[in-house]
Amino acid sequence: MTKDRKDFRKKMIGNHRLSPETQMMGYGYDPELSEGSLKPPVFLTSTFVFKKAQDGKDFFELAYGKRAPKEGEEPGLIYSRINNPNLEMLEDRLALWEDAEKGLTFSSGMAAISTSLLAYLRPGDVILFSAPIYGGTEYLIRNILPEYGIKAVEFESGGTNPTLQPAMEEAKKLGRVAVIFTETPANPTNGLIDLHACRDLADKVGEETGHRPVIMTDNTFLGPVWQHPLEHGADIVLYSLTKYVAGHSDIVAGAAIGSTAMLGPIAGFRTILGTMCDPHTGWLIMRSLETLKLRMTAASENAKKIAKYLNEHPNVEKVHYLGFMKKDDPCYKIFQDQCEGQAGATFAFDIKGDEAAAFRVLDALQVIKLAVSLGGTESLMEHPYAMTHADVPDDVKERLGISDRMLRISVGVENPDDLIADLSQALDAV
Numbered sequence: 001m002t003k004d005r006k007d008f009r010k011k012m013i014g015n016h017r018l019s020p021e022t023q024m025m026g027y028g029y030d031p032e033l034s035e036g037s038l039k040p041p042v043f044l045t046s047t048f049v050f051k052k053a054q055d056g057k058d059f060f061e062l063a064y065g066k067r068a069p070k071e072g073e074e075p076g077l078i079y080s081r082i083n084n085p086n087l088e089m090l091e092d093r094l095a096l097w098e099d100a101e102k103g104l105t106f107s108s109g110m111a112a113i114s115t116s117l118l119a120y121l122r123p124g125d126v127i128l129f130s131a132p133i134y135g136g137t138e139y140l141i142r143n144i145l146p147e148y149g150i151k152a153v154e155f156e157s158g159g160t161n162p163t164l165q166p167a168m169e170e171a172k173k174l175g176r177v178a179v180i181f182t183e184t185p186a187n188p189t190n191g192l193i194d195l196h197a198c199r200d201l202a203d204k205v206g207e208e209t210g211h212r213p214v215i216m217t218d219n220t221f222l223g224p225v226w227q228h229p230l231e232h233g234a235d236i237v238l239y240s241l242t243k244y245v246a247g248h249s250d251i252v253a254g255a256a257i258g259s260t261a262m263l264g265p266i267a268g269f270r271t272i273l274g275t276m277c278d279p280h281t282g283w284l285i286m287r288s289l290e291t292l293k294l295r296m297t298a299a300s301e302n303a304k305k306i307a308k309y310l311n312e313h314p315n316v317e318k319v320h321y322l323g324f325m326k327k328d329d330p331c332y333k334i335f336q337d338q339c340e341g342q343a344g345a346t347f348a349f350d351i352k353g354d355e356a357a358a359f360r361v362l363d364a365l366q367v368i369k370l371a372v373s374l375g376g377t378e379s380l381m382e383h384p385y386a387m388t389h390a391d392v393p394d395d396v397k398e399r400l401g402i403s404d405r406m407l408r409i410s411v412g413v414e415n416p417d418d419l420i421a422d423l424s425q426a427l428d429a430v
C-alpha cells in the first residue's frame, strides 16, 4: 500500500498510548482502500500491477536493499513471496506487541527459526543453544546445521544459567560464536533463561572477538502477551504462531520480530528460500490476534486451577508449573523480571509410574485430546519423551529431566471443572 498510512497506523491519542489488544482491531488497514469493508479482504494474488515501470524499479530497489528509502517513501507491493498486504498488516500488528520496528511471518515456526539461523550462521561458526528446547529446533541445531559446518554447544536453562559461561568458553575455542539461541520458558520443562545474562555475555564476546553473537529467543510459550524478550536482551524474537497466537489449532505459521536492521538479512533469506506465510493464513492470524489476550488470559486462569489440582493429586509426583516457583528457586528472579507475573498455560507434570502408566492416562482421556502442539482453545496432552522430543537423544532427555513419566498439558479455554473431572478419571489409570 503506497497511500499515506499515518491515520490507520495511529499509536497515540494525544498523550495516551493505545494498547496492542485495541490495535489488533484495525492497525495498518485503511477501509477506504477496500470499498469500506470493515475487515481487510484476503489478497489472493501472486503478483501486483505497477502503475509505471519506474515504480517497479523503485520497489525492487527498496525490497532488495539496493538503496535507503527517500523521506516518506513506502516499499511498494511486488510479488507475494516478497510482500503482500495481508502479511504487511499482520507483521505490523505482531510488532506492536513487542514494541518492535518490524515483523516477518513464515510458513511455520520452524521456517522462522531455520530462515533466521541460516541468515546469521556461516560454515565454521558456532551456535550456543539452550536446552531443553523444542525437538524440531534441537534436531536442526544438533543434526542438520553440523552438516553445513556449523558447530553446536549446549547450555542448560534454569537459574542464573551456571552452564552459560563455561559453554561460551568452549564455543569460542571452536570458532566464531555467531548466535546464542534461547527458548524460555523451555519446552517441555518450563526452564527459564536469564536473557540479561545472555546479553551481557554477548556484549563481552563482541568486545573480545570483534563479533557480537546475535541473541535469538523462541517466545512461543508465554509471548507475546506475557513476555517481551526484546526488553530483556534478545535481538530477535521467534514464534511458532501455530500455538497461542493463531490459537485454534487450525493453521501452521511462524514469525520473527525485531529491529529493521536485525531482520534485514532474514527478510532477504526469506525472499530467496520462499519460506513466507501465505495471505489466507495471514488473514486468519489477524482474526486470531483480536482475541489473543482474552484467550491467553482465560487459558492461564484455567491452568492455575489445573496445576493446583494436579499438585495435590496422589498419583502425581511433580508439577513443572512456573506459578509454583519458590523465592529460593534460582529461576524465581528471572520469572519476576521477565514474565510479567504470568505462568502461562502449558506445563509438564511427572506421574508416579512409568511410560506404560503415562500412556494409560493419555488413553483414558475423554475431553482433553491426545495430541501434540499447544496454545489452542482446546486442551491437549502428550508424552514429550516419546512424541515432541522423540528426536532428542535419550541420555540428553534424562539429563534435562524429560523422563518417560512426564506428561505435557496445554490447557485450553474450556470450563476448568470439566478438565479436572477428565483428569481425575484419567489419573485413576496410573
Ligand SMILES: Cc1ncc(COP(=O)(O)O)c(C=O)c1O
Binding pocket: 108, 109, 110, 111, 134, 136, 137, 183, 187, 218, 220, 221, 239, 240, 241, 242, 252, 253, 254, 373
Ligand atoms: C517452542 C516451539 N518452538 C517452535 C516450534 C515449531 O513450530 P511449528 O510447528 O509452527 O513449525 C514448536 C512446535 O511445537 C514449539 O513448541
